[in-house]
Amino acid sequence: MNLSFSWYVRALAVIVYAVLVAMVPASAALAHGGTGGDSSDYRISITGYLGNPSGMHLGIVELGNRVEVVRTEAAEVLVLGYEGEPYLRLDSDGVWENVNSPAHYLNADRFAATQPPSGVTAASEPSWIRISTGDSVRWHDHRTHWMSSIPPESVTAEPDVEQLVHADQVDMRIDGRTVAAMVEVTWMPKPEATLWLVATSVLATAVTLVLVLVVPARRFIPILAIAAAVGATLGQGSPSVSKPNRSPADRPTSTGPARNISSTIASATSRPCRSSALRSIALQ
DSSP: OOOOHHHHHHHHHHHHHHHHHHHSOOOGGGTTTSSSOSGGGEEEEEEEEESOOTTEEEEEEGGGTEEEEEESSOSOEEEEOTTSOEEEEEETTEEEEETTSHHHHHTTSTTOOSOOOTTOOTTSOOOEEEEESSSEEEEOOGGGSOSSSSOOHHHHHOTTSOEEEEEEEEEEEETTEEEEEEEEEEEOOOOOHHHHHHHHHHHHHHHHHHHHHOGGGGGGHHHHHHHHHHHHHHHTOOOOOOOSSOOTTTSSBSSOOOOOOOHHHHHHTOSTHHHHHHHHHHHO
16 A cells, blocks of 8 residues: 555644644533533433333433434333323334424424424324334434523533533323433533543554554554544534424434534545545555
8 A cells, every 4th residue: 555655644634633623622611512502511311210111211312412212112102292292102113203293393493493383282183194114213302401502590600510400301101101201401511621631642642653653553544534533523513503494303313413524534635545545445
């Protein structure tokens, strides 16, 4: 495998850039998320259940942006909306969404900016649409996050203190049994700056020494460059933007949202040799 010296320089530059980006501590109000209100600023925990939750598994996924329920042994799992109306149903035929539920519209936007049309209430006759033939579903639930892009006043006053900012419950019926999952949302302070700097410095030194002293390891420089750029991009988080129109990422689904890759990758891999280099790596 023949890679030009300039390619190594460019790839190593990307790795160094990514490490430097990671070493910059986030400000208290913008920790992790970029808007001070992204779900990655918070720890979302299911602390327990009221009732018997057996027959299904409930979890918080995608940095708290979604809730996931998996039907395991239960014949039917019914997730209730904000007013106690049927919202999602999982049974032997798949996963169904009640499009006549107020939650169907409220969940189209992170901060419930999309209101249900007139006539759609919790008392409306359910209209079920099958959205999957599987046994699991993910959806955005306002009961599991802080409902603002601005942290609460208590966080603004003491941003370096871990604190509970919201508590709620997700109501369900499992084979007819009434079950409530108890949820807590906790503000997470920024990482301690000195520890973060030491950890990233040690990692950067170790990676650099391996690449310099172990010649065979240099074949992985292109892969490390891409991974580092992606890591730097995702590590900075993304703002929570209110979306007026429902998009596939807002709908109940089993897949996560796609991310754009940093333009740094393009600059690092723009040389014509990148294709043959990556092919060589794959063949070795």
